[in-house]
Amino acid sequence: GQQLNQSPQSMFIQEGEDVSMNCTSSSIFNTWLWYKQDPGEGPVLLIALYKAGELTSNGRLTAQFGITRKDSFLNISASIPSDVGIYFCAGQIRRNTGKLIFGQGTTLQVKP
């Protein structure tokens, strides 16, 4: 089946640093999404992207929908301790199906 590959698998950074993570696929996606999951909780949607080349921000978070529609990246600027968690990319191959395919996650740890 379709797979999304996220990298890096984990990151350990200093508070205040910027973070970048990405997600790639062999399939074309029509929608890219980024979620964050805190321990013991379900994923929470951070950013949704709808078209190739789109760049969208949500506070200190910025995400882009790759031009080939096979990749996306997420940047976090000026990281803070509450950014700790697991970040998942997810894609929708056919729009409006509600069927999401998730990556395996990037675990972020922030040192105060």
Added chain:
Amino acid sequence: EAGVVQSPRYKIIEKKQPVAFWCNPISGHNTLYWYRQNLGQGPELLIRYENEEAVDDSQLPKDRFSAERLKGVDSTLKIQPAELGDSAVYLCASSPSRGSYEQYFGPGTRLTVT
């Protein structure tokens, strides 16, 4: 507004025993999903409901898993009998409209099969 409610939060059972998980979606959300999340992995869809109808159950292992959403509101996911490999977090999500990417997740039920 209350979020997606799931119970129990944790369950430990011996293999070959049955287990059931319950989910109450956000009020007014007609679309309901069950996902399984293995340790260190992203969620994987098991089944999707539109009201009472299971519209996508292609990933549900039907030999031991079953689900129902009789009145189009809350839902139950059952495993019978459970196997060691079923240990995972079972997440329920709901969506305000059919096919929407906006999926709101519950906290999940962590199942441990011993």
